[in-house]
Amino acid sequence: xxxxxxxxxxxxxxxxxxxxxxxxxxxxxxxxxxxxxxxxxxxxxxxxxxxxxxxxxxxxxxxxxxxxxxxxxxxxxxxxxxxxxxxxxxxxxxxxxxxxxxxxxxxxxxxxxxxxxxxxxxxxxxxxxxxxxxxxxxxxxxxxxxxxxxxxxxxxxxxxxxxxxxxxxxxxxxxxxxxxxxxxxxxxxxxxxxxxxxxxxxxxxxxxxxxxxxxxxxxxxxxxxxxxxxxxxxxxxxxxxxxxxxxxxxxxxxxxxxxxxxxxxxxxxxxxxxxxxxxxxxxxxxxxxxxxxxxxxxxxxxxxxxxxxxxxxxxxxxxxxxxxxxxxxxxxxxxxxxxxxxxxxxxxxxxxxxxxxxxxxxxxxxxxxxxxxxxxxxxxxxxxxxxxxxxxxxxxxxxxxxxxxxxxxxxxxxxxxxxxxxxxxxxxxxxxx
Ligand SMILES: Cc1ncc(C[n+]2csc(CCOP(=O)(O)OP(=O)(O)O)c2C)c(N)n1
Ligand SMILES: [Mg+2]
Numbered sequence: 001x002x003x004x005x006x007x008x009x010x011x012x013x014x015x016x017x018x019x020x021x022x023x024x025x026x027x028x029x030x031x032x033x034x035x036x037x038x039x040x041x042x043x044x045x046x047x048x049x050x051x052x053x054x055x056x057x058x059x060x061x062x063x064x065x066x067x068x069x070x071x072x073x074x075x076x077x078x079x080x081x082x083x084x085x086x087x088x089x090x091x092x093x094x095x096x097x098x099x100x101x102x103x104x105x106x107x108x109x110x111x112x113x114x115x116x117x118x119x120x121x122x123x124x125x126x127x128x129x130x131x132x133x134x135x136x137x138x139x140x141x142x143x144x145x146x147x148x149x150x151x152x153x154x155x156x157x158x159x160x161x162x163x164x165x166x167x168x169x170x171x172x173x174x175x176x177x178x179x180x181x182x183x184x185x186x187x188x189x190x191x192x193x194x195x196x197x198x199x200x201x202x203x204x205x206x207x208x209x210x211x212x213x214x215x216x217x218x219x220x221x222x223x224x225x226x227x228x229x230x231x232x233x234x235x236x237x238x239x240x241x242x243x244x245x246x247x248x249x250x251x252x253x254x255x256x257x258x259x260x261x262x263x264x265x266x267x268x269x270x271x272x273x274x275x276x277x278x279x280x281x282x283x284x285x286x287x288x289x290x291x292x293x294x295x296x297x298x299x300x301x302x303x304x305x306x307x308x309x310x311x312x313x314x315x316x317x318x319x320x321x322x323x324x325x326x327x328x329x330x331x332x333x334x335x336x337x338x339x340x341x342x343x344x345x346x347x348x349x350x351x352x353x354x355x356x357x358x359x360x361x362x363x364x365x366x367x368x369x370x371x372x373x374x375x376x377x378x379x380x381x382x383x384x385x386x387x388x389x390x391x392x393x394x395x396x397x398x399x400x401x402x403x404x405x406x407x408x409x410x411x412x413x414x415x416x417x418x419x420x421x422x423x424x425x426x427x428x429x430x431x432x433x
Pocket of ligand 2: 231232233261262264265
């Protein structure tokens with residue numbers, strides 16, 4: 001039978017030591033015991049038909065930061081993987097609070113008319129950005145989507161530069177020419193911000209190819225890794241499959257990070273894809289596929305550590321499906337009337353920031369007061385970012401044609417050597433070329 005052949009092909013993966021090789025069924029236990037996954041039952045019924053043997057979960061890597069509390073793990077290497085120090089805990093907390101506070105401020109500024117075009121916020125998904133990006137080196141690359149502000153912040157682009165970009169000001173990270181969906185910073189190796197879905201995946205694959213080429217052909221000392229972030233809806237797009245193929249074929253140092261927030265605008269993930277378990281597409285191309293609770297930054301971090309390490313060691317790509325949820329509408333223009341209030345309420349109880357805070361306090365990594373002082377510091381940083389953006393100048397008209405033509409002479413620049421757009425009559429009627 002075709003389905004059992006498929007089940008046979010999907011082999012257990014070596015990406016994560018927490019998935020027990022001694023107990024191959026532990027992954028299915030993890031899934032069924034999990035209080036997570038609002039979509040769990042539906043996902044399961046879909047897969048019962050696809051794989052009646054139940055072997056479909058063989059490649060799921062079950063990771064659990066819960067075990068940290070009990071410290072009951074026998075393998076010391078796994079324990080070492082799971083533990084976070086106070087400094088690490090506070091770094092994760094600060095980054096997630098920064099992402100959340102920044103996005104909340106964006107909503108305010110958008111409704112006050114300070115930003116233009118579509119603005120897509122990241123609230124609820126912070127554990128994914130933080131869990132992955134805080135493990136990177138500056139030289140590593142990140143490729144994002146239109147929901148990109150928080151990836152930029154996690155990668156170290158200063159909040160004032162991101163806010164200024166959103167305000168369309170010259171002090172923004174793209175000098176005001178990109179806006180919300182096109183964050184880019186050469187200095188931080190943030191390669192965008194892409195408005196077309198799936199558009200960033202080939203760019204990320206190319207960046208990973210560059211690293212491999214530098215290392216293997218040019219013999220440079222280069223172990224850089226690229227992270228490609230994209231959504232569940234994007235996984236139905238051809239570029240996703242083409243890039244998985246190339247990445248596996250050439251063993252590229254890349255991690256494909258799917259932020260499965262269960263929705264693509266108003267289209268449910270379960271209604272739009274033949275097999276909702278996206279992680280399974282990894283093994284189909286010969287790379288590890290992992291499903292992780294994307295509302296738990298420690299679990300995400302653990303999986304990320306393995307995948308990034310694997311890429312850095314030259315062992316090839318991984319596909320990580322982080323199941324998460326966005327707490328706001330698709331964009332700030334979306335009234336968010338399609339999603340079931342019960343589903344929203346379910347995920348609201350799983351707020352990744354509240355969960356980390358609880359973990360930090362319960363494990364005595366830091367006190368409530370210490371966390372409050374981080375929140376206060378972030379609030380000040382965001383206020384300062386808004387002031388900075390507000391006071392920054394708008395780009396000059398001549399900037400309109402920069403980065404549009406390799407040589408703007410003949411179009412943007414007239415015979416007198418001046419930018420045509422500087423002529424006050426430039427926008428009256430059709431400019432003569
Ligand atoms: C090539 C292309 N087709 C269609 C769109 C319109 N579009 C914008 S967002 C979106 C849904 C993407 O959903 P998902 O990948 O799950 O990301 P999320 O918004 O949930 O983060 C679509 C279809 C687009 N931007 N690009
Ligand atoms: Mg989505």
